Amino acid sequence: MRLTLKTGPEKAAEVYTGSAVFQELKTWLGNLSSVTDSIFILTDKKTRSFCLEHLTSVVPSLQLAEVLEIPAGEKNKSLKSAEHLWNILAGKGASRSSLLINLGGGVITDLGGFVASTFKRGIPFIHIPTSLLGMVDAAIGGKTGINLGDIKNQVGTFHHPDAIFIHTGFLGTLDSYGLLSGFAEIIKTALVADIVLWEKLGSIRLQDLLNRQEDEAIWEDLVSASVAIKCSIVEQDFREKNLREILNFGHTIGHAFESLSLQKNRNPLSHGHAIALGMICESYLSTVKTGLNSKDRDAIIHMIFPDYEYYPLHGEDLDFLMDFIGHDKKRTGSGSRFSLLKSPGNAISGVPCEAGEIIESIDFYRTLER
């Protein structure tokens, strides 16, 4: 399947999914060969051993590409990594006719997208996401970024890759931790924009799904549906001025959970796990602010628990969360604004919430501890 992500007359990203995706990649690279003087593949150590060999065996021309490897992990989505990569590209004579292929999860596609979109003011790049989170979220939508100290995605660009190739076969390399992380974004996408997908998710037992990560058909189906929804939203509002903000449902409080767990450095939460917890708080806020009924809120909680573990909060954690929410980069002016649900499949962005209401939603979350 091929979708197109437009942002204006200038630039459109092609999104390929389905079983013929590597064949389409071969064709795409073949069409490109006349204008490309060298190909680089950015990946991390882990992805290299799990996915790169498979990629180069089905697309042999990529065996000649120069591989740029960074260590795996969120902490490498840093300015230091970006500087390292810019210097390598410069040293190896990369030009505006070179191509960077980002092969990996969200860290690789965010970092590689930022590096490519700023090296010589932008060189061509494509994403081949290998994690579920990457396939349904990070690689789709042209957001690139790096963390600045502890603040996630503080520096970045809006810049679509030239194309995105989604091969759900790579999900077979993930454990349930990785699958759960990505699955949270599928839940979110359904909740903010597609009641049909939300009902489909309700009919699936998550544990069953996690045990079938090599069952391409079912994942293909969920991933394609989620990608299509996200593309449609992004295309209507590339620079996140309004509509696109609904995709932040669960993220304002979720990012705070994520940052808290990173800062505490004991089993940090995966991005999706943190977003799942954020969705619980923000579903509560939705009942208070935007009329979500409590039955739907409970269905959301039921979708999340017990597969996503409860993350306990202690002493000054609430202060940290509240302080962090003040830093969220989507806030405009005073007060925090949230993307909340009116009902499953129907979200609204820019809802101002008072500190007291946010605290109440976190208190609600705490009543769910088991």
Add this chain to the structure above:
Amino acid sequence: MRLTLKTGPEKAAEVYTGSAVFQELKTWLGNLSSVTDSIFILTDKKTRSFCLEHLTSVVPSLQLAEVLEIPAGEKNKSLKSAEHLWNILAGKGASRSSLLINLGGGVITDLGGFVASTFKRGIPFIHIPTSLLGMVDAAIGGKTGINLGDIKNQVGTFHHPDAIFIHTGFLGTLDSYGLLSGFAEIIKTALVADIVLWEKLGSIRLQDLLNRQEDEAIWEDLVSASVAIKCSIVEQDFREKNLREILNFGHTIGHAFESLSLQKNRNPLSHGHAIALGMICESYLSTVKTGLNSKDRDAIIHMIFPDYEYYPLHGEDLDFLMDFIGHDKKRTGSGSRFSLLKSPGNAISGVPCEAGEIIESIDFYRTLER
């Protein structure tokens, strides 16, 4: 006068010139106030003392803005400066509703544009160029950038500011070194795209002009003409895929001169001075490759010498220049491609030149030593 720089449906930069420019800035800021939560002014130490006070006296609302100051000089157009500024903006709670005003020459507008276009994936920013080079070149066209080590503008974005306010009164703060640097880009703009402006320049004695930097009418006229030409070219090819490349006339070899002089660290050439010398070499190349007649080439040399000093080349300098030209970021694939003149006012880009031809053009330059 107000021009508009469009790049697509998404984003257009408004360009204000003329004597009412600060009045227009006041109106512009007034219209913005509802969506802006804080205003930052980036400037350097030198510009702060010469220009900031004037600006805040005519636009008093800016007295409340937070001033971010960096030391003056090209070496501060660095990743280190960008990181410093991102951290300050984050620490001061800047958001996507904040505004960054870049007040200064090309270093400030390139660096500030890069920082603003990448902070939280892009916050609003405007340029108020204070140097002639900034007014006619650096601030116009949406190229932002920083240097990576010795390589100029290796990292950056294509991203228009929201508006550009050009007050030629600031030229009164410049010495002839600064005026000459900017004037080279006016010469270039005329040569690549406007025979009328080229003929007008021919009727002006550069020395007279340099002695009249406070004569706003004459500068206003030249700056407005040059800005209008550049806007028209940029609008047709924002991302420099073809037409915009003609603006690189003089720059392939000029950048090499500039880098050589910086590396030698003895009285480094100003950007414009280096480009003027590059135009001499590339005018020679134009006679060989694109049919520029030698009378026009000599008129170009006559426009440049003796106001721009000859820069002597020694021993291994030629190797450095040739090596550097291989690094030029606009090259595509093998061989160096140049933007050359068919005749004054008529340029063509993407002309491949052999190493032997480039060396010949530098040898020609050396025959002009006095």
